[in-house]
Each structure stands twice: as C-alpha cells, then as structure tokens.
Amino acid sequence: MPEFGKYRNVFDDQDEFNKLNDLILGAIQEFSSYRQGNLTYGEIMFVMECILDSLRGSSEKDAKAAQVDTKGFGETPTFSTLMAVTSRLVERMVKKGVLASEDESYILHGEE
Structure with missing residues (x-):
C-alpha cells in the first residue's frame, strides 16, 4: 500500500483530469x-453511487490496515465515522442555535 500523503489527485493536473474524465465518459x-x-x-447515477460506495469501503479497509493512531478516535477514523461525527456536530449546533437550518442543509448536502 502506498504511503499516506503520497497521493496525487486529478485536481492538480488538468491532463490527468481530462484523461480520467474521457475514460469514464468513453466507458459509458x-x-x-x-x-x-x-x-x-x-x-448512470445509480452505478456511480455503487462505485463510490465500493471505493469508500475499500478506503476504510485500507485506513484500518494502516493503523494510524489518531488522538480522540483510538484508531484510524473511517469515512463513515467522520460523516457520523460531522452529522452529530451539525445537528447539535443547529439545536443550540449556532447554525441556521439552511446552513445545516448546505453543510451536509451542499444544497443552498
């Protein structure tokens, strides 16, 4: 498994983005x-969601295998754990009046 922090992403290189984009559109x-x-x-969206779920599951298995000690979690947090923590945090902040419900929708779903 590659080292953490050694990954590149398609946001860094327009040519890589175009290659991946063309590959996916070509497959469709x-x-x-x-x-x-x-x-x-x-x-298309159903299949893409299934692919993302598979990738999420794989990355969670990789994270657990890496055994990175993160303070407060006791073990490497998974994507699901981070989503649950974020959801609880936002829900709590809305209940306390720190965030408006419109902000909640935007934070959790990206909807204005």
Whole structure:
C-alpha cells in the first residue's frame, strides 16, 4: 500500500483530469453501444453511487490496515465515522442555535 500523503489527485493536473474524465465518459458510451441504446441519467447515477460506495469501503479497509493512531478516535477514523461525527456536530449546533437550518442543509448536502 502506498504511503499516506503520497497521493496525487486529478485536481492538480488538468491532463490527468481530462484523461480520467474521457475514460469514464468513453466507458459509458461503449456500454451504450453494446446495449444499442443510451443509458439514462438515473442508471448512470445509480452505478456511480455503487462505485463510490465500493471505493469508500475499500478506503476504510485500507485506513484500518494502516493503523494510524489518531488522538480522540483510538484508531484510524473511517469515512463513515467522520460523516457520523460531522452529522452529530451539525445537528447539535443547529439545536443550540449556532447554525441556521439552511446552513445545516448546505453543510451536509451542499444544497443552498
């Protein structure tokens, strides 16, 4: 497994972004040709969500295998743990009046 902090991402390099973007769009087009009909937006989004869930699960397994000691968690926090902590924090801040419910929606869902 690669070292933590040694990853690059597609935000750093436009050529890498374009390559990944073209690869995914090409795969969708290739499947549409195989199927002899276009995929619907809903079908594409459903499959993408399943892929993201798989990646999330894999990254959580990798994080647990790395055994990085993080103060306050006792073990490496998983994506699910961080999401749960964030949700509880935002819910608590709304109840205490620190955040408005519009802010809650934006923080948790990105919706204005």
